[in-house]
Amino acid sequence: MPKSREIIASVVSAAHDVRNENRTLTWGEDQVLVRVERGGICGSDIHYFLHGRAGMSVLKQPMIIGHEFVGRVVETPSGSQLKIGQRVAINPSLPCNRCSRCLEGKQNLCGQMRFMGSAQFLPHVHGGFADYVAVSEQQCVPYADSSDAKVIAFAEPLAVAIHAVNRAGSLVGKKVLVTGSGPIGCLTIAAALASGAAEIVATDMSERCRLLAREMGAARAVDPGNSDMTDAWQENGGYFDVCFEASGAAAAIASTPGFTRPGGRIVQLGMGAAIPAFPLGLLLVKEITLVGSFRFIDEFATAVRWLESGRINPLPLLSAEFPQSDVVKALETACDKNLAAKVQVVF
Incomplete structure (x- = not known):
């Protein structure tokens, strides 16, 4: 009844x-x-x-x-x-x-x-x-x-971030880039740090978001318009082992293959309406793995435990x-x- x-x-x-x-x-x-x-x-x-x-x-x-x-x-x-x-x-x-x-x-x-x-x-x-x-x-x-x-x-947004980290594979000792430092990007930074990443760099156009990215564990937070920095990330085939694209912005999506080292991985978790002019050739010749990340599975319970224990603040x-x-x-x-x-x- x-x-x-x-x-x-x-x-x-x-x-x-x-x-x-x-x-x-x-x-x-x-x-x-x-x-x-x-x-x-x-x-x-x-x-x-x-x-x-x-x-x-x-x-x-x-x-x-x-x-x-x-x-x-x-x-x-x-x-x-x-x-x-x-x-x-x-x-x-x-x-x-x-x-x-x-x-x-x-x-x-x-x-x-x-x-x-x-x-x-x-x-x-x-x-x-x-x-x-x-x-x-x-x-x-x-x-x-x-x-x-x-x-x-x-717990729910952190579960999204933990799922993205799981889609990336082991991050132990890896150099990681997170493009987009909104709540999901910042929680991805924290989850990547908690999962053993050696270095995490974040980007965002907002100074406020960059400051939050540092608070959540990024070693550096960079304005994507800083060409001196972003050009250096493309030297020698790419600097980062794993890139998490959390903004959904067309320019950010298109930039990640250049920043990713040969054999590295890009995890796309930001949603955007625009379809970027994606450099598919770089994806091919560098054998970069591109994976999507959507919501979460049992990571929700993991997120609750991580928050409960203080592993992530x-x-x-x-x-x-x-x-x-x-x-x-x-x-x-x-x-x-x-x-x-x-x-x-x-x-």
């Missing part, structure tokens, strides 16, 4: 139309009811707010936003391993676990993935920016009471916090990259 309760949810209906609405949440006996404590604003939330779409996912009906969030367990299914009051990070991924890709262990590539706060499918999959949400038990990753919720709320990236009542102000602040890296909403 389904249960229900009244909630307050942050709903996007169109570009520049986000409101807190009273809604009725219903959930089944096999689901976990979670009281949301806080959540981070992601780039996709910003795109829905500014444009009414995120990439190919276009809003066709009102949708609750948010997929980076943590909370406390309120109700559990019969026989659950979870406990009432337990603190949990919520993995926003819900793959089908039946298709060939899921059965191969590549759940992030599931064609039927129900990802919270996504307009990919109709009806859309609601996100977690509400005072209560209902999720499956497999989406709940418990964490210690002693941990700070504002830290654990970084994401708080230099936390620029502002707002109550749910000011969710529009929170989104507007998150849109201004001169002001903010990561903005969190408190419920």
Whole structure:
């Protein structure tokens, strides 16, 4: 028998139309009811707010936003391993676990993935920016009471970064470049450092982002317009063993083969609309491996453990916090990259 309760949810209906609405949440006996404590604003939330779409996912009906969030367990299914009051990070991924890709262990590539706060499918999959949400038990990753919720709320973007690092292979002793020092780029810097990289260099056009890159572990952070530096990276066939392209900018994507040594690897995790004039010839003659990196698999649980243990401190990236009542102000602040890296909403 389904249960229900009244909630307050942050709903996007169109570009520049986000409101807190009273809604009725219903959930089944096999689901976990979670009281949301806080959540981070992601780039996709910003795109829905500014444009009414995120990439190919276009809003066709009102949708609750948010997929980076943590909370406390309120109700559990019969026989659950979870406990009432337990603190949990919520993995926003819900793959089908039946298709060939899921059965191969590549759940992030599931064609039927129900990802919270996504307009990919109709009806859309609601996100977690509400005072209560209902999720499956497999989406709940418990964490210690002693941990700070504002830290654990970084689990989802950190999982993206750890997955990219895993796609790169061993980084022990490697020279690494990260192009784009937004939140994902900075978390990739931290994950690469935690995975044994010997030297990490970052690029970004923003001085504020370059400073954050240094705080998150980069030995150097360079303006990509500094040709003296970038020209030197192309000498002797390329300086870096691994390049993580986290900006999605056409010029940055096109630059990475020149910076990568022969036999090196480029991991593309930044998404961009533009198709760059990519130097395919360099990729061929230098036998560079180019791989994509999309979301995460079991790296979400790894991210929670790394944050819980203090292996990575994401708080230099936390620029502002707002109550749910000011969710529009929170989104507007998150849109201004001169002001903010990561903005969190408190419920």
